[in-house]
Amino acid sequence: MTAPSRGRGRPALFNADAQQRYLEARAAGATQKDAAALVRVAANTIRYHRATDHAFREADDTAAACGRQARIDQLAHGETRYKHYGCRCTTCTKAATVGRTNRPSYNAKEARIIPISPTGQESSCSFPLARAS
Template sequence: MTGRRGRGRPPLFTPEVRERYLAAVAAGATLKEATADLGLTKNLASQHAAHDPEFAAALRDARAVGRRARLDRAGHDESRYTNHRCRCPKCTRAASTARMARKARAEEERDSRLDLTAVDSPQSPTSFSLLVSSSSRTPAAA
């Protein structure tokens, strides 16, 4: 005998790889980034989680820790206020500033559209067509 354990390809998701994967996810890497860093396919870990309840629980915990780590690294801005419900003074101020800027920009666009319509058409097309049609009937009736 040659001492081989069995036939086929050796498993890619060994216990060491699992630990490295969970550590990367807990550090804040997305699932796609963690699998790419380890040279795995993107759905290998989710397949193992579907069949191994212990790994699924560990992955769920690592994702929660990683989500918090990514949030802590993110800057305080409107996105954090809106998507993560952060109500710290920095995020609140950033969201208010962005909202006021969008409102001002919308008002400027509306005003510019109103100014263009006033310059381009001195009278409405409906009133012009009524004048033309009423003047054309007068000579025919007489």
């Protein structure tokens, strides 16, 4: 008897085990590029599997949503979290209030007017020449 054949071509790098590790990294908050680097495949490999394998795409979308929430949860409380992520805890609310009160109010200032023509002249000398020609 002959030994069982191993098949043709090189072995797949993004097998089921690598896919599971990739999805776990995505759910923990890693970006697509960082999670791909973690399992040692190119980002194009991930894009190819998302385009061809609908079950993997759905799992990746779910993991990405969990990862986004994990990144938001790790974000420090402050004005940014109040403004962009809708956090209304007392820490974020106070930080946003302080940020608004310390920001300069441009509407209250008078606009500075910069004269275009030199003092004492109505317009520069190029305007009459342009009209004469």
